[in-house]
Amino acid sequence: xxxxxxxxxxxxxxxxxxxxxxxxxxxxxxxxxxxxxxxxxxxxxxxxxxxxxxxxxxxxxxxxxxxxxxxxxxxxxxxxxxxxxxxxxxxxxxxxxxxxxxxxxxxxxxxxxxxxxxxxxxxxxxxxxxxxxxxxxxxxxxxxxxxxxxxxxxxxxxxxxxxxxxxxxxxxxxxxxxxxxxxxxxxxxxxxxxxxxxxxxxxxxxxxxxxxxxxxxx
Amino acid sequence: xxxxxxxxxxxxxxxxxxxxxxxxxxxxxxxxxxxxxxxxxxxxxxxxxxxxxxxxxxxxxxxxxxxxxxxxxxxxxxxxxxxxxxxxxxxxxxxxxxxxxxxxxxxxxxxxxxxxxxxxxxxxxxxxxxxxxxxxxxxxxxxxxxxxxxxxxxxxxxxxxxxxxxxxxxxxxxxxxxxxxxxxxxxxxxxxxxxxxxxxxxxxxxxxxxxxxxxxxxxxxxxxxxxxxxxxxxxxxxxxxx
Numbered sequence: 001x002x003x004x005x006x007x008x009x010x011x012x013x014x015x016x017x018x019x020x021x022x023x024x025x026x027x028x029x030x031x032x033x034x035x036x037x038x039x040x041x042x043x044x045x046x047x048x049x050x051x052x053x054x055x056x057x058x059x060x061x062x063x064x065x066x067x068x069x070x071x072x073x074x075x076x077x078x079x080x081x082x083x084x085x086x087x088x089x090x091x092x093x094x095x096x097x098x099x100x101x102x103x104x105x106x107x108x109x110x111x112x113x114x115x116x117x118x119x120x121x122x123x124x125x126x127x128x129x130x131x132x133x134x135x136x137x138x139x140x141x142x143x144x145x146x147x148x149x150x151x152x153x154x155x156x157x158x159x160x161x162x163x164x165x166x167x168x169x170x171x172x173x174x175x176x177x178x179x180x181x182x183x184x185x186x187x188x189x190x191x192x193x194x195x196x197x198x199x200x201x202x203x204x205x206x207x208x209x210x211x212x213x214x215x216x217x218x
Numbered sequence: 219x220x221x222x223x224x225x226x227x228x229x230x231x232x233x234x235x236x237x238x239x240x241x242x243x244x245x246x247x248x249x250x251x252x253x254x255x256x257x258x259x260x261x262x263x264x265x266x267x268x269x270x271x272x273x274x275x276x277x278x279x280x281x282x283x284x285x286x287x288x289x290x291x292x293x294x295x296x297x298x299x300x301x302x303x304x305x306x307x308x309x310x311x312x313x314x315x316x317x318x319x320x321x322x323x324x325x326x327x328x329x330x331x332x333x334x335x336x337x338x339x340x341x342x343x344x345x346x347x348x349x350x351x352x353x354x355x356x357x358x359x360x361x362x363x364x365x366x367x368x369x370x371x372x373x374x375x376x377x378x379x380x381x382x383x384x385x386x387x388x389x390x391x392x393x394x395x396x397x398x399x400x401x402x403x404x405x406x407x408x409x410x411x412x413x414x415x416x417x418x419x420x421x422x423x424x425x426x427x428x429x430x431x432x433x434x435x436x437x438x439x440x441x442x443x444x445x446x447x448x449x450x451x452x453x454x455x456x457x458x459x460x
Contacts, residue, residue, distance in 0.1 A: 144381065148361065148374050158357075158364050162378065165353040166385045169392040176396060189395070197388070208381050215373040 001089050004080075008097035011070075022059040022102040023109060029055040030113045041118040048117035049127060049178035055113075056106045056131055057138060057167055063102055064142040065159055067094050068150040068213070077150070081217055087210040092202070095136075095143040095209075103135030119182075126181030130194060134174040137198040140205050141166045147209035151216040170197055225302035227445050234438045241438065245431040252424035260418055272330040274422060278429035280323035283351065286316030286433060290358075291383050294376035304441065306372035307448070309379065310362055311440030315433060317355040324348055343393045350389050354382050368448065 033051050037043055071077040080090050110131050111124045119127065145163035149155030177190040224230050256274035293309040296302060327345065328338040339345065361378055365371035 148378060149364070151370075152364055155364070158360050161353075161360050162357040165350055165357060165389070166382070168350055169385065169388040172389075172392040172396045193392070193395075205381070208377055212374055212377050215370050215377075218370065 001085055001093050004085075004090060004093045005097050005100075008094065009100060012097065012101045022063050023105045025062055026055050026059040026106055026109065027113065029058060030116055033117065045118040045120055048114055048119040049123060049130075049182065050175045051117060052110055052114060052119070052127060052131070053134075053171055053175045053178070056103075056110075056135060057171060059106060060098075060102050060135065060138045060142060061160055061163065063098065064146050064163065065149070065156045067098055067143055067146040069146075069155075072150050077213070078217060081213065087213060088206040091143060091147065091209040091213065092140075092206045095140045095202075095206070098143060099136050099139040103131070103139055107131040107135060122184070123178055123182035126178045126187070129181075129191075130174045130177040133177075133191075133194045133198055134170050137170045137194075137201045138167060140198075140201040141170070144205045144209040144212070147212040147216070150213060170194070173197065222300070222302070225300070225304050227304055230304050231442060231445060234442055238435070238438055241431060241435040245428060245435050248424055248428035248431060252421050252428045256418075256421040256425060260421060269330055269333050270418070272326050273418065274425045276323060276326040276330060277422060278426045279319045279326065280348070281426055282429045282433045283316055283319040283323050283348070285430070286312050286319060287351065287354070287383070287386070289437075290316070290379055294379040297372055298376050298380075303372075303448075304445070306376070307444040308437060308441045309375070310372075311444055312433075312437050313355060313359050313362070315436050315440070317352065317359065319429075319433070320348060320352045320355060324352065341397055343390075343397055346393045346397070347386075347390045350393070351386060354386055358382065368451075 030051065033047075034044060037047070068077060071080065081087055083090070107128055110127050111119075114124055114127055142163055145159050145166070148162060149159045152158065173190045173194040177187055177194055180187045180190060224233060253274055257271050260271070262268050262270065290309045290312050293305045293312070297306040297309065324345075327348075331340070332338050358375060358378060361375050362371055365374060
C-alpha cells in the first residue's frame, strides 16, 4: 500500500499531474476575489476564512476526476482491483495521495494567501488547523465521488454536482472554526465536529467507494 | 404469500393496474376537499392575513419532499440487499417527484416569506437544508441519467442514496449550528399539547394525506412507465439479436 501511495505521488509530481495545478488555482481564486468585492480590507478580512475554504474546496474538486480516470483508461485499475491488497485499502491510499498533492500544499499556502486577503494574524493558526483537519475529508469524499463516476466519459461536471452537496458540513464547520477562533470565541464544538467528520469519512467511505468501483468494473 | 411477491414485475403491474384508479380517486377527492376547505372555508389568521392559506400547499409538499427521500432510501436498501428490480425502479421513479415537491416547498415558502419576513430568501437553517436537499435530488437524478447499464446505475445510485442520506442529516445539523432561523418551529406534532388552532388543523391534515396519496399514485404511475420502458428496451435488444 505504501508502494501504491508512492507511485501515485510520483505520477502526480512527474507527469505534469495535479500537483502544482491545484495550488495555482487556489492562488488565482484568492487573487480574483479582491477584484470582485473591492480592496476594502475590513470586508476582505471578514470574508477571508470563507474564501480560503471555498477556494480550497474548488481546488480540491478540480483534481478529483484524475484520481481514477487515468488508471481506468490504461487498465491499471483492473489490476489493482484484482491485486491481493483489499480494494478499500487502494481507495484509501488514492485519497491519501490526493490529499498530499492538494490538501497539504493548500494548508501550507493558506497563511501566505490569507495575508493577501488581510486575514487577521490571530486567525492564521486557526485557518491552518481547520484546513489541515478538514481537507482529508474533502479528499476522501471526493474519492468516493470519483469512484461513482469512474466509468463515465464526461463525468467531470456530474462529479461536481455529486460531490459539492456532500462537502457542505465540512465547509460549514471548517469556516466556522476559523471565524470563531479569530473572534476568540469557544472553538471546541466546530473543532470536534470537523475532526469527527474527517475521522468518520476516512473510516467509512473507503468501503462505499470500493463498492462503487467494483460495480463500475463489473 | 409474502410481501416480496410484489417484487415480481408482472405481479406488480397487475396489482398496480387494479389499484391505480382507486388511488387516483382518493387523491383527487382528498386534494379537492383539503384545498377547497383550506382556501375558502377557513378564517384569515390574525397576524398573517390571507397568506396563511399557503400553508395548505407549503407544509404537505415539504413533508413529501423529505418522505420521498426516505422512500428512496428504503427502496435503495431493498435493491442492494434483495436485488428486486421493481424496487430500484421505484426509487428512480420517486426522485423527480421528490425534486418537484422540494421546489414547490421552496417557492411557496418564498412567496409566503416576502409578506411575513420582508424577504423571499434568508439563510435560515430550514430553508438552507431544503436547498441542500434540492441539490441532493439533482445529483441523484443526474447520476441515474448518466449511466447506461441499468443495473450498474441502480447500484451506484443506491450507494449514493445511502451515503447522501448520512450527509443530508449531517448537513441539517451543521446548518442549524451555523445560523439562527427565522422559520417558526413545528406547530404540529403528535405528542405536543400546543398544536395550531383547530380550524386550520383538520384541513391541513387532509391536505397532508392528499399529498401523500398523490405521491404514492405518481410513484406507481412512474414505476409502471419505467417497467414498460425496460420491457421495450429488452424487446428491441431481442429484435436486434434475432
